[in-house]
Amino acid sequence: MLDELDRKILATLQVDSSLSMQEVAERVGLSSTPCWRRIQKLENSGYIKRRVALLDAEKLNLGVSVFIAVRTNQHSAEWVQRFRKIVVSFPEVVDFYRLSGDVDYLIRAVVSDIKAYDDLYQRLIAKIDLQDVSSMFTMEQIKSTTELPLMNASAKRGHSDAATERRLAFAQ
Numbered sequence: 001m002l003d004e005l006d007r008k009i010l011a012t013l014q015v016d017s018s019l020s021m022q023e024v025a026e027r028v029g030l031s032s033t034p035c036w037r038r039i040q041k042l043e044n045s046g047y048i049k050r051r052v053a054l055l056d057a058e059k060l061n062l063g064v065s066v067f068i069a070v071r072t073n074q075h076s077a078e079w080v081q082r083f084r085k086i087v088v089s090f091p092e093v094v095d096f097y098r099l100s101g102d103v104d105y106l107i108r109a110v111v112s113d114i115k116a117y118d119d120l121y122q123r124l125i126a127k128i129d130l131q132d133v134s135s136m137f138t139m140e141q142i143k144s145t146t147e148l149p150l151m152n153a154s155a156k157r158g159h160s161d162a163a164t165e166r167r168l169a170f171a172q
Helices: 004-013 021-028 032-044 078-086 113-129 162-171
Strands: 064-071 093-098 105-111 132-137
Touching: 004 021, 004 032, 021 032, 064 113, 078 093, 078 105, 078 113, 105 113, 113 132
Parallel strands: none
Antiparallel strands: 064 105, 064 132, 093 105
16 A cells, blocks of 8 residues: 555656655655665556656657547457557557547547648558547647646555565565
8 A cells, every 4th residue: 555655756756757766765755775665666566667758749840739539330359459459559649548438539649740640540541440530639738747646546455465565564
């Protein structure tokens, strides 16, 4: 189960994962060794999936975000598996969700311009039959973050075992 120190560590790393161990430890009120142990525990138990660099899409000429709403009349396991494989193969696709409601899937892609989006669209429909595709281009990005709201986060029930609990107690 996550405690307040774990949440502080996660919050600190979400803002800047390039901080040294000493800097993280100071920010959360621990010495380096217990902080390192907690981070190792958080990584080993899957709370920290990976550490990445966030890039500036505008500077990379990838400033056009497009949300692609897909409706389909195909719902067989074989079709879904094929569709997923196709969509995730496109490097322009940065988010891909299966939804409830009127829209079956929502895809977010980043491209350089409308022509680049049309190329993506043409490649997609050439590979798989879709009932309806609706595209929405962002006019302004008001908020976008990779930081999860940790104030009430806790370990998922059944996600921890006795060994993890012992490691947590030892890391304190």
